[in-house]
Amino acid sequence: xxxxxxxxxxxxxxxxxxxxxxxxxxxxxxxxxxxxxxxxxxxxxxxxxxxxxxxxxxxxxxxxxxxxxxxxxxxxxxxxxxxxxxxxxxxxxxxxxxxxxxxxxxxxxxxxxxxxxxxxxxxxxxxxxxxxxxxxxxxxxxxxxxxxxxxxxxxxxxxxxxxxxxxxxxxxxxxxxxxxxxxxxxxxxxxxxxxxxxxxxxxxxxxxxxxxxxxxxxxxxxxx
Amino acid sequence: xxxxxxxxxxxxxxxxxxxxxxxxxxxxxxxxxxxxxxxxxxxxxxxxxxxxxxxxxxxxxxxxxxxxxxxxxxxxxxxxxxxxxxxxxxxxxxxxxxxxxxxxxxxxxxxxxxxxxxxxxxxxxxxxxxxxxxxxxxxxxxxxxxxxxxxxxxxxxxxxxxxxxxxxxxxxxxxxxxxxxxxxxxxxxxxxxxxxxxxxxxxxxxxxxxxxxxxxxxxxxxxx
DNA sequence: GTCTATACAACGATAGAC
DNA sequence: GTCTATCGTTGTATAGAC
Numbered sequence: 017x018x019x020x021x022x023x024x025x026x027x028x029x030x031x032x033x034x035x036x037x038x039x040x041x042x043x044x045x046x047x048x049x050x051x052x053x054x055x056x057x058x059x060x061x062x063x064x065x066x067x068x069x070x071x072x073x074x075x076x077x078x079x080x081x082x083x084x085x086x087x088x089x090x091x092x093x094x095x096x097x098x099x100x101x102x103x104x105x106x107x108x109x110x111x112x113x114x115x116x117x118x119x120x121x122x123x124x125x126x127x128x129x130x131x132x133x134x135x136x137x138x139x140x141x142x143x144x145x146x147x148x149x150x151x152x153x154x155x156x157x158x159x160x161x162x163x164x165x166x167x168x169x170x171x172x173x174x175x176x177x178x179x180x181x182x183x184x185x186x187x188x189x190x191x192x193x194x195x196x197x198x199x200x201x202x203x204x205x206x207x208x209x210x211x212x213x214x215x216x217x218x219x220x221x222x223x224x225x226x227x228x229x230x231x232x233x234x235x236x237x238x239x240x
Numbered sequence: 241x242x243x244x245x246x247x248x249x250x251x252x253x254x255x256x257x258x259x260x261x262x263x264x265x266x267x268x269x270x271x272x273x274x275x276x277x278x279x280x281x282x283x284x285x286x287x288x289x290x291x292x293x294x295x296x297x298x299x300x301x302x303x304x305x306x307x308x309x310x311x312x313x314x315x316x317x318x319x320x321x322x323x324x325x326x327x328x329x330x331x332x333x334x335x336x337x338x339x340x341x342x343x344x345x346x347x348x349x350x351x352x353x354x355x356x357x358x359x360x361x362x363x364x365x366x367x368x369x370x371x372x373x374x375x376x377x378x379x380x381x382x383x384x385x386x387x388x389x390x391x392x393x394x395x396x397x398x399x400x401x402x403x404x405x406x407x408x409x410x411x412x413x414x415x416x417x418x419x420x421x422x423x424x425x426x427x428x429x430x431x432x433x434x435x436x437x438x439x440x441x442x443x444x445x446x447x448x449x450x451x452x453x454x455x456x457x458x459x460x461x462x463x464x
Numbered sequence: 465g466t467c468t469a470t471a472c473a474a475c476g477a478t479a480g481a482c
Numbered sequence: 483g484t485c486t487a488t489c490g491t492t493g494t495a496t497a498g499a500c
Contacts, residue, residue, distance in 0.1 A: 046465085047465065047466095048465095049465085052465075069382075070382065071382070071383055072296060072298050072382070072383055074296050074298035074299045075298045075383060077492075077493055077494085078493075078494065078495085079492090079493075079494095087466085088466060088467050088468075089467090089468090089494090089495085090466065090467060090468075090469095090495095090496080090497090091465070091466050091467070093494095093495070093496080094465070094466080098494080098495080099493095099494065099495090155379065158293075158294065158295070158296070159295055159296060159299060169440075172438070172441075173441075196455075198445075199447075199455055202434075202441070203431060203434075203455065203456070203459055205434070206430040206431055206433065206434040206437075207427060207430055207431070209430065210426075210427075210429070210430040213430075214396070216393075217396075217426070221422075223423075231420075231423055231427065232427070234463075235427055235463050238462050238463040239458075239459050239462040239463065270483085271483065271484095272483095273483090276483075301474075301475060301476085302475075302476065302477085303474090303475080303476095311484085312484060312485050312486075313476095313477090313485090313486090314477095314478080314479090314483095314484065314485060314486075314487095315483070315484050315485070317476095317477070317478080318483065318484080322476080322477080323475095323476065323477090
């Protein structure tokens with residue numbers, strides 16, 4: 017599977033990420049008609065990501081959000097409970113997406129080495145499709161208070177654990193040599209993160225996701 | 241050289257990083273006695289880093305800074321021109337430190353492969369000694385307006401270029417095989433950054449800088 | 465459901481006494 | 483040099499008309 021296939025499948029599988037947001041937060045969203053609410057939620061979320069990724073979530077004020085979405089300040093509060101709640105909604109959505117897409121057992125290959133690279137590849141593809149979301153979650157996770165913070169740490173370790181498990185299993189089966197799977201997994205993670213943390217670098221150099229994956233794969237295989 | 245040696249040398253070479261700050265900004269710092277100003281600058285800077293790295297620079301307010309430093313709000317303005325200026329002073333200081341310590345031609349080994357690992361090791365050590373500074377610079381660089389932003393990008397690419405140059409030179413000399421030095425250098429960088437971006441992870445697992453360097457070195461050598 | 469107008473709190477920054 | 487008190491602005495959030 018290449019990125020194009022993934023993108024098409026992602027867009028059909030999850031026709032509206034904003035419909036999910038709408039349904040899961042129906043208690044605090046005052047606008048009840050999906051046909052009205054969903055497009056406005058999309059505007060609010062995408063604009064929040066756009067402004068925040070430029071100057072930080074704390075640096076974005078709701079008047080700017082109102083101006084750029086074209087939705088009045090008062091109306092915005094029909095869609096969000098508070099600014100803080102908007103933050104946690106976004107981060108929760110990112111963590112849920114990772115769990116669903118990368119953690120999907122049905123699609124994971126059985127062979128541990130294949131699974132390792134499947135996870136890496138899928139993570140890269142997902143972070144490309146949701147680049148602004150991933151960037152946002154990484155940058156703003158620390159602003160979370162106590163409970164949310166632990167979730168964020170859990171999430172960081174979730175992918176890493178999946179990777180480490182593949183390495184352990186492959187090492188046991190004698191497919192590869194890997195003395196410290198946990199340490200090795202910890203080195204793969206930042207390579208995946210670089211893709212969504214510095215998109216400007218790779219765009220500037222004209223590197224595509226598929227090319228980037230090939231690089232990382234080659235790099236990793238050399239050490240196994 | 242191990243980390244202990246580096247740390248001792250760093251602390252004697254740069255007796256007070258805050259004296260440098262004091263001297264280079266004497267035009268806007270209203271307090272003229274070094275004996276008074278330097279310790280207060282230290283309080284202001286270290287506390288800013290502490291609070292900001294918890295909740296972001298925009299999330300820190302000057303009343304909290306005043307409370308935690310024990311310096312009154314009014315007095316703080318004898319040391320900084322504005323909050324924005326405080327931000328840029330910190331980031332400039334980080335970039336200057338990188339240039340001085342990692343860019344020091346006199347200490348760099350001549351052999352390109354040795355130089356590659358010297359740069360990696362020195363970068364790791366410096367980022368350990370100045371962890372809070374590095375973390376801050378990474379997280380807050382985007383808040384910079386126009387001019388400062390370019391500096392931050394320059395700085396990100398500075399280390400990468402040094403690494404790429406080593407790889408090119410080593411490849412030409414036939415010491416290693418490396419088809420795309422630029423791409424390879426771009427993969428080393430995030431491995432160095434992970435050390436100061438997620439210190440909690442490595443502390444929790446009891447991994448030291450020296451151990452981390454050994455891991456990364458082994459990892460890189462396998463691909464050369 | 466969406467708007468304008470406004471309440472109220474928090475923040476950066478300054479004035480002026482000591 | 484350092485303090486307290488305060489100004490003026492900006493920001494989140496709500497009220498109430500349409």
